[in-house]
Amino acid sequence: MTRRPGFLVYGLLIAFILGSVFPLYWSFLVPSHGNDILTDKVPPLLPGGNFLSNAQQVLDTIPFWHAMVNSVIVSGSVALSVVVFSTLAGFAFAKLRFKGSNVLFVLVVLTMAVPTQLGIIPLYMAMSEFGWAGHLQAVIVPNLVSAFGVFWMRQYLADAVPSELIEAARSDGCSMIRIFWHVAVPAARPAAAMLGLFTFMQSWNDFLWPLIALDQNNPTIQLALEQLQAGYYVNYALVLAGTTLATIPIFLLFVAVGRQLVAGIMQGAVKG
Amino acid sequence: MTLTRLPARRPEATAPVVARRDRLDKLDLKVSPYLYVAPFFAVFALVGMFPLLYTAYVSLFDWRLGDDTAKFVGVGNYTELLADPQFWNALVNTISIFLLSSVPQVIVAIAVAVLLNTNLRLRTGFRMGVLVPYVASLVAVGIIFGNLFGVNYGLVNSVLDFVGIGKIDWQADRLASHLAIATMVDWRWTGYNALIVLAAMQAIPPELNEAALIDGAGPWRRFTSITLPMLRPTVIFVVITSTIGGLQIFTEPKLFSAMPGSDTGGSTNQFQTVTLYLYQSAFDNQQLGYASAIAWMLFLVIVLAAIGNYFITRRLSR
Numbered sequence: 046m047t048r049r050p051g052f053l054v055y056g057l058l059i060a061f062i063l064g065s066v067f068p069l070y071w072s073f074l075v076p077s078h079g080n081d082i083l084t085d086k087v088p089p090l091l092p093g094g095n096f097l098s099n100a101q102q103v104l105d106t107i108p109f110w111h112a113m114v115n116s117v118i119v120s121g122s123v124a125l126s127v128v129v130f131s132t133l134a135g136f137a138f139a140k141l142r143f144k145g146s147n148v149l150f151v152l153v154v155l156t157m158a159v160p161t162q163l164g165i166i167p168l169y170m171a172m173s174e175f176g177w178a179g180h181l182q183a184v185i186v187p188n189l190v191s192a193f194g195v196f197w198m199r200q201y202l203a204d205a206v207p208s209e210l211i212e213a214a215r216s217d218g219c220s221m222i223r224i225f226w227h228v229a230v231p232a233a234r235p236a237a238a239m240l241g242l243f244t245f246m247q248s249w250n251d252f253l254w255p256l257i258a259l260d261q262n263n264p265t266i267q268l269a270l271e272q273l274q275a276g277y278y279v280n281y282a283l284v285l286a287g288t289t290l291a292t293i294p295i296f297l298l299f300v301a302v303g304r305q306l307v308a309g310i311m312q313g314a315v316k317g
Numbered sequence: 318m319t320l321t322r323l324p325a326r327r328p329e330a331t332a333p334v335v336a337r338r339d340r341l342d343k344l345d346l347k348v349s350p351y352l353y354v355a356p357f358f359a360v361f362a363l364v365g366m367f368p369l370l371y372t373a374y375v376s377l378f379d380w381r382l383g384d385d386t387a388k389f390v391g392v393g394n395y396t397e398l399l400a401d402p403q404f405w406n407a408l409v410n411t412i413s414i415f416l417l418s419s420v421p422q423v424i425v426a427i428a429v430a431v432l433l434n435t436n437l438r439l440r441t442g443f444r445m446g447v448l449v450p451y452v453a454s455l456v457a458v459g460i461i462f463g464n465l466f467g468v469n470y471g472l473v474n475s476v477l478d479f480v481g482i483g484k485i486d487w488q489a490d491r492l493a494s495h496l497a498i499a500t501m502v503d504w505r506w507t508g509y510n511a512l513i514v515l516a517a518m519q520a521i522p523p524e525l526n527e528a529a530l531i532d533g534a535g536p537w538r539r540f541t542s543i544t545l546p547m548l549r550p551t552v553i554f555v556v557i558t559s560t561i562g563g564l565q566i567f568t569e570p571k572l573f574s575a576m577p578g579s580d581t582g583g584s585t586n587q588f589q590t591v592t593l594y595l596y597q598s599a600f601d602n603q604q605l606g607y608a609s610a611i612a613w614m615l616f617l618v619i620v621l622a623a624i625g626n627y628f629i630t631r632r633l634s635r
Binding site: 048049050054055057058061062064065066068069071072075083084086088130131133134136137138141142143146149152153156158159160161162163164165166167168169170171186187188189190192195215218220221222225246249250252253257266267270271274275281284285288291292295296298299303304306307310311312313 | 342345346347349350351353354356357358360361364365366367368369371372375429432433435436437438441443444445446447448449450451452453454455456457458460461462463464465467470472475479504508509512513515516519557561565567568572577578592595596599600605608609612613615616619623
């Protein structure tokens with residue numbers, strides 16, 4: 046092993062991480078004291094005791110739990126659907142030979158770069174036509190598949206499933222779908238979990254499309270937060286209490302699976 | 318790596334039952350792959366590709382929200398758009414915010430990756446640390462930074478005032494507002510991109526560095542002659558993905574506004590981006606046709622920028 050780096054490396058990294066954490070800490074610090082620390086010459090560095098009362102006020106102002114449940118439903122269904130369809134297609138691209146597979150895969154890669162967000166106007170017209178506007182399916186259905194997901198699962202399954210295993214299963218008379226279920230799915234599990242996690246977080250953060258497709262009576266958490274800011278502009282203790290409340294679940298998720306998230310990002314970089 | 322036409326290990330089928338099984342088997346082998354990729358393509362065509370193409374159709378009409386009598390205007394929306402100062406303003410803002418955010422971001426991400434690529438104690442802890450901003454939602458980031466960059470009571474201005482620089486009007490001043498929005502973007506994405514660059518650094522074969530070390534190359538020389546060139550594909554990847562995302566920036570400028578809920582991007586549109594203008598045209602002004610024309614112009618810009626980026630990055634890091 047090479048030798049340990051010096052203080053300079055640690056110092057710079059710690060400074061970078063402090064800068065990364067500070068805005069989030071600030072969004073907790075303000076509601077834990079109150080708006081008056083915004084005018085302090087030197088604001089306090091330790092939290093005060095008002096966070097819970099500000100948080101309570103958030104719950105009284107916006108349909109926080111309703112919005113949270115909506116976000117979980119939307120992000121959960123989108124993540125599940127992306128994982129299922131990507132694993133199926135990824136398996137076919139990685140392990141099965143069929144006419145046109147190369148052309149189709151190039152198509153997948155190209156669609157990764159297509160800014161589908163620019164199609165929101167016809168999408169909105171369609172949603173109004175179907176009467177879906179304002180309902181959760183309006184934000185779930187347009188996100189059911191992901192080109193990146195297919196790409197990601199293909200790259201992973203190409204190495205993770207030995208072709209001999211599939212051949213052996215075939216010659217034993219195993220049908221394709223059983224091979225998929227008993228050979229590919231178990232092997233795909235780590236990559237599928239990662240894809241699910243990324244998709245969940247991406248969908249959780251989505252703002253533009255939910256803003257168009259949903260309304261304030263049935264919001265996702267992002268819309269509810271925006272509503273909080275729009276209605277109570279000056280009261281930062283309230284608004285920041287809202288952002289902190291909404292960040293806590295994701296932060297806990299991050300503490301639990303952050304290690305895998307880091308590994309996933311780095312893995313994706315090398316494969317991609 | 319793939320399989321077709323497997324050697325038939327089974328004895329020749331004579332019974333009709335077995336023959337039918339064989340036919341089904343062949344069908345299974347032939348059709349299954351298409352069935353597995355079909356859902357992706359079908360759904361993508363329906364909710365991704367079709368709306369994008371239909372946007373081009375809508376852009377040829379004077380199409381009002383909630384009005385079914387759209388009037389065909391040909392390229393009318395485009396000619397109007399090209400003469401629309403608000404569109405050009407939004408385009409300049411978008412590009413300015415994009416450049417202000419992405420150039421420092423790539424440089425800092427590489428620097429952080431170099432720091433992370435040392436034999437650190439608590440390696441995973443540091444890697445998770447740089448990823449913390451990734452857990453904050455865009456809306457939360459917009460609100461938090463809107464507060465930090467507040468004109469009168471923002472922490473950034475308090476600090477600037479304290480050190481004697483004086484307060485900056487992060488809302489009203491065009492460049493300052495772009496800087497503030499670029500800071501939000503960078504805060505959220507630099508650590509993430511540093512991890513991608515770090516992964517690419519670790520994939521560089523150690524023999525290259527060892528050979529250079531034996532030849533007497535110093536650390537800076539090794540960095541510029543080995544590490545940077547080997548990072549080229551990754552940097553191209555990071556730049557292109559951040560181009561596609563960055564040129565569509567919407568949430569940050571929308572939430573940065575001192576008038577919450579407004580889509581104007583400041584009182585004189587000083588930080589209105591193209592996507593924000595698209596949103597305003599479609600859903601505030603109810604001009605779906607005009608907004609669709611904006612969408613297609615932006616699409617064109619994104620494609621051009623992605624191609625341009627590819628060539629620039631290739632040349633720069635050669």
